[in-house]
Amino acid sequence: MDLKKTLLTTAIFLSAFLVMTSMSPVNAVVCSSTTISSTCEFQYAKDGFDSGDATNDQAVTVSSGTLIIGSSVPNQELAIGKLILNGGAVTIYDGAKLHLGAKIWMVDQDADGYPASTTQYIQEVAPANGRRKAAMTLPIVTDCDDTQSNVRPNQTGFFTTAIPAGGPKAGTFDYNCDNVITKQYTSSAAYACNTTGCADHYYTVVSGWADGSNPACGTTEAYRTASYGTCASLSACNYGTTNYAQGCK
Amino acid sequence: MLKNTKVKNVFLISLLILAIVFVVVSYYYSQIVPTQVEQTPDLTENEVPTDIPEEFPLTEPVVSDVSPTVSPTPRPLPHGKRTFVVSLPANVKGPRIGKGTIDPYDPALNGQQSLVIEVNDTVSVQKVVAVLKTDNKTVEHALQPETPGQMKGNWTGTWVMDDSYDYTYVLSVRATSANGTTMADLTTR
Numbered sequence: 001m002d003l004k005k006t007l008l009t010t011a012i013f014l015s016a017f018l019v020m021t022s023m024s025p026v027n028a029v030v031c032s033s034t035t036i037s038s039t040c041e042f043q044y045a046k047d048g049f050d051s052g053d054a055t056n057d058q059a060v061t062v063s064s065g066t067l068i069i070g071s072s073v074p075n076q077e078l079a080i081g082k083l084i085l086n087g088g089a090v091t092i093y094d095g096a097k098l099h100l101g102a103k104i105w106m107v108d109q110d111a112d113g114y115p116a117s118t119t120q121y122i123q124e125v126a127p128a129n130g131r132r133k134a135a136m137t138l139p140i141v142t143d144c145d146d147t148q149s150n151v152r153p154n155q156t157g158f159f160t161t162a163i164p165a166g167g168p169k170a171g172t173f174d175y176n177c178d179n180v181i182t183k184q185y186t187s188s189a190a191y192a193c194n195t196t197g198c199a200d201h202y203y204t205v206v207s208g209w210a211d212g213s214n215p216a217c218g219t220t221e222a223y224r225t226a227s228y229g230t231c232a233s234l235s236a237c238n239y240g241t242t243n244y245a246q247g248c249k
Numbered sequence: 250m251l252k253n254t255k256v257k258n259v260f261l262i263s264l265l266i267l268a269i270v271f272v273v274v275s276y277y278y279s280q281i282v283p284t285q286v287e288q289t290p291d292l293t294e295n296e297v298p299t300d301i302p303e304e305f306p307l308t309e310p311v312v313s314d315v316s317p318t319v320s321p322t323p324r325p326l327p328h329g330k331r332t333f334v335v336s337l338p339a340n341v342k343g344p345r346i347g348k349g350t351i352d353p354y355d356p357a358l359n360g361q362q363s364l365v366i367e368v369n370d371t372v373s374v375q376k377v378v379a380v381l382k383t384d385n386k387t388v389e390h391a392l393q394p395e396t397p398g399q400m401k402g403n404w405t406g407t408w409v410m411d412d413s414y415d416y417t418y419v420l421s422v423r424a425t426s427a428n429g430t431t432m433a434d435l436t437t438r
Contacts, residue, residue: 029437039419039434066434074327085338089346089433093333 031067034058036088038065041072043140046120048079050104052134057081057101062088070096079104079122105130106139109146113137114153116146144177145169153177158184158247160218173217173248181217184247188214191224193237205237217248323415324438326355335366335422335433343429344370344377346422351435356410363408364392364435369401370426377404382419383412392422414438 031040034049042048051058058081060067067083070076070093079102083090092098102122106115109129113136120139121127129146133139138153145151147167150159155176163169173181189208205226215221224239330352337345349366356362368374377392392404404424418438424431 039437041437066437068434068437071331071333071436072324072326072438085336087338087341089431090336091333091433091435092336093331 034060036060036062036065036067039068039088040065041068042076042078043073044118044120045073045075046077046079046104046122048099048102048104048120048122048133049081050079050133051081052132055081055101056103058134059084061086062090064088066091069093069098077122104133106133106136107131107146108136108143110143110149110151111135112143112149112152114141114143114146115139117142144174151175151177155249158182158249160245160247162218175249182249183214183217184249185214185223185244187223191226191239193226193239205239207239210241215244215246217246220245326418326438328355329353333435335435337431337433341429341431343431344368344374344424344426346424346431346433349422349435351420354436358410358413360410361407362410363406364390364420364422365403365405366392366422367401367403368424370424370428371400372427373398373400374404374424374426376425378423378425379406379408380419380421380423381408382417382421383410383414384417385412 029038029040030043048056049058049060050056056079060080060082061084064087066089068091069078071091074093075095075097076093077097077099079099082100083098099122103124105121105123105126107117107119107127107129108115108131111131115136116129118140120133121130141153143152145163145167148163148169150157151163151167151169151174153176157175159173159175162171162173163175165171169175169177176182187208189206190212191208191210192206194205207225208223209215210222210224220243222241222243224241226237226239330350331354332348332350334348335346345368347367347369349364352363352365353360364379366377366379368377374394377394379390379392381388381390388408390406390408392406394404395402416438418436419434420436421432421434
């Protein structure tokens, strides 16, 4: 019986493991490094590596494998500084273009390093609100509100005022673009002081929010830190008070 | 104590089975991944040869999903006949793989696919092989020259796509002559 249970538990564990691993799709490797050591292709219709200089001089070195251009993405255009073939191969499909030295731009109106979309522009002059791809923190991660620089993916700071008007996140506190409001102060304890009974010669106290609940984003509330007292001082509960403004992201 | 022993047993059996799965999967992939270029390239930096065109004339292949029924949704592939050019390092020893055509790029299951590829060398090209890796298997197809023993010219092969390629679709060409072996991948998915 024990063996059966053991095997059953093992089977459940392994099934869960296999289901989790099978959820990862097997897809083409996207070129993510300027040194290519295994076969890869770029992801977008216009793509490449940008040095951010007046002339894009970002070299791409193929050491092994194949850099494939325009295979899955017809008429793909790539911009890089130069292509160095130390090994491997380059396969370019008809319709694809390789722009050596051309600049790559992305639209990033609030200049926070996260583009409004993954669309890239290979051209000499900046498009409206365009910034060089090299200036992007993560070019493939798009901004949820390109009008406010404090609103961006991976924002670690907490804010006590709602996002200003002008963008899609206006009026909310979703500063880190995850569609979930995360509070800076998470305690939900309510301050309490119980003077009845006076058990063991001490009154019962609990540290917590003065009004009994965790404050909403942007509101300031007193947090009382109780200090113990003896029954001799039952006339009042002792506590310290600190005001906290609830930050959120 | 008994409970701890049971937990320990579950853990050990799970580890054992996972180790077996890992070994089998590793062996499988090590066998089906096609051999890379056998010729060791000169590590001297070589800028890309001039035979890589900067601009190609635009053609307009149509793009659509291969199949809407499989999950997760595969990356879309272009349809129809596709032409391409392969560039190898200037100093690589072995046949030079050049222009080619895949027709169609996205054959139906059990449909025919053909490959024509230009291979040039200073000596007779001995063998050109297309290695087709799909979702469930890897198959080598020997290509045929226009003229036996040719140094320059096209090599052709036709085969039936008898496996799905929703998630894995790597078509490679490997060319061999007395000068060495060269290889290039033509598709990836």
